[in-house]
Amino acid sequence: MSVENLKTMSLRQSLEKDLSGARAAIETRLFSIVPSAQTWPARLHEAQRHALLSPGKRFRPLLCVFVAKGIGFEGEAAIDVGCVAEMVHAASLILDDLPCMDDAALRRNQPTTHIAFDESTAILTATALLNRAFGVLSRLKNVDAEKRIELVDLLSYAVGSKGLIAGQIADLANSDANASVAEIERLNTLKTGALFDFSVEGASVLAGAESAQRAALKDFSYHLGLAFQLMDDVKDTVMTDKEAEKSVGRDVGKATILALTGSEAAMERLGAYIDSAKAAIARAKLSNDLTLNAVLDAQFSFLTS
Template sequence: MLPEPSLDFAAYRAAIDAKLVALSPAPLPGQTALRLALRDSVIAPGKRLRPLICVIAAEDLGGPSEPALAAGCAVEMVHAASLVLDDLPCMDDAAMRRGRPATHVAHGEDVAVLAAIGALAGAFQLLATLPDTTGERRAEAVAVLSAAVGVKGLVGGQFADLRGGRERRQMSEIRVANGLKTGALFRASAELGGILAGADPAARDCLCSFGSEIGHAFQLYDDLLDATQNPVLLGKDVGQDAGKSTILSLVGSGSAERLIERHLERADAHLAELFGSASRLSALVAQIFAQADRTVRQAREAQVAGETGRGAGRP
């Protein structure tokens, strides 16, 4: 159960984690390897930002909490599946994710692929059977998340990143890819909250625009973190963007940080249009990105300390 609407986001995360455990796909008896892979990918520790956005948007628009919680978990399952696939040797070939061995490293590539497909299927089954929701809203929710995953969403963004990332690209091209690969699920999370609250098209447009801005800001932070070369602090492989055409590689860290500020300002403006000058979504975003700032700063300090230590040891 969710707490009463509040700014206690830790309580919301605890409710989301518990719901993920309850709703995650359950493999057939005896298929222990698949069960463990699903557990490690879907229930692995995370910020749960996408389901938080879904639930809080729905609540603050006067919608029911429980269907939004389930829908948020569906988005988190899709996100988890995308990370499993992203880490595969045929894609980014990453060994670590969320402070643990990547799913294909821990469980094998074959089981990892099946776990990702299982999580994706489970997400759509969850949306199609949302409780206390009309059939029309369930259908809309399925359509929105399907679009976010498909060729004009995650799939299209990942393809652009894999096939074009090593080539010289214009900033506009990179922004489009980022908007698909990272922004799609943030947009879907926010819009699902609106759908389940019965929001009108204008309100849903505001939520989608908010999600887009958050997606761009989040991707820029991810690029900054990748450049710090601190896998222990970040919990995943770093240096994945080396030689890759990113906005950070085009404009440098100072300009990237200013771009993040602009995206967050625009995200706040969309929220203000819908909820007024102070909203829980705005507070959530401020909290998440303040933590991201601290992580970048800590990683940079560790990087400088390591370089200084190596320099002191030279003859």
Template sequence: MTSSNASLDLNSSRSGDIADAISVRSAVEHRLEQLVTDLPGVPPNLQQAVRHALLGESKRVRPVLLYLIAEPKPWEQGAVLDAGCAVEMVHTASLILDDLPCMDDAQLRRQRPTTHIAFGQSTAILAAIALLTKAFGIIAGLDGIAEAKRLRLSALLSDAVGWEGLVAGQEIDVNGRDSLIGVTEVEELNWLKTGVLFVAAAEMGAILSGMDDDRVEAVKRFARHFGVAFQTADDILDISASQGELGKDVQKDGSKATLVSLFGASKAQLSCQEHLARADQALVESGVNADPLRELMQRLFKMPKASLP
């Protein structure tokens, strides 16, 4: 097995204001807790399953990304935070489904048993549906956001989830991996499974901030490269990190085609570094305050040179 020291830092923390990634993550955690507490009329078992899946330990990268790109004024912070929570609900729903026995058959997620292990497959599927529908309800009701903008955000998130986004990526992952033979095909899958929701979160932040089209396009390029790098790093960790370190199952990819399995950890790390460099270039072009986003990337990605096979 190829060894690697690549890692995603799960536990960094420091104090800072609301423009700092750590403080945004803390605000997201607090708001998510509020959104799934004391829900009248929701069956207790379903509510517990939703909380189990949503509130487990997580980096919350997507809502943090949305918030930092939006750079909201004080009176906009609540709506932007809620938009980020909606994206996190979509992401969590995708994880519940990805972990099912008919998909990856995973046992551990976010430092706890997967939702179907803890609550059964039927309740897990219902929890995923509940999170998806709640996410769009949150977008529809964003306080102080014009209707036209809310409709645009909803359509954007719908496209990211649907048959040209996360759903397409999952179908290829389950039934089309054998046809992936090159870097382009694998990175397209990485885009669908991970990058597409990164881009949606970033573009939603750009829309909420009122950016012009050129800046929005730069933000999308940034997030696409960031997302593909993130998935590549995750593939490296699948062979190099322990279950305890990641809080989820490892070596689940088996013989699946990834950059690591096809070309080795060294080439995968090089690809990751190239995408991060392109992400940084697009970040500069976007005109967004780059410092907190660069800090986020530096904290998430630790990519020393891999040992050769």
């Protein structure tokens, strides 16, 4: 085996070790962050764990951890901020799957929370996860009060009426066949991009990133959010429930980039979003850009499968 091949193998093994180590730390923290399923009220806590601890790629926490590390911060707080993003993401999926929203029966290859339990428990579970997320931010260890306040403010904006919730309500009304690509991108930025923005900017706050880095990382999360939603739209069209690990066909009748431009143009746009995200990572001058690129490649691996 050549020296170059050995270097490539060594780099791949190092990346895999970094990723597996971070995932293990994230899973451990998520497991401890909500009460046990036996804690009263047991049904509520069982539902929380059903939604939060179901097998997932933990993409948002990984982004937070590795962006923070790339800037120079490796404290436990990065795990916690990443887990907060995962908690809010889980809460948003519970609500998104409700009969009054997308009416989905499958999520991460298991029954959605309102199917496994009931609608009222699902709504209360989402509310409990969201409230606990703010509590975790307020008690971050070894993070000064000013940064904790900034993180709470960031999350309130990401979730609120100008972020995730705005995107959800716009998506429910998303039936304009004449919508432009720019209008659809705006919706996608709110619905999907808001939590990527929080994950990445939260890491910037923790690590004390300089202004040029923060600007590049905002550009990164913006294009990542657009890529992720377009990928989701593609999966909704070409995959089965089992392949997508969730109920598909939820986008029928909605204005999406895929529906507007056709599959070939949509795939080209998806590739351009990913390229722009990677270019922004390069501009941010992080110490671990190879790791972040590997995280992205793993998330979008279905494009080459």
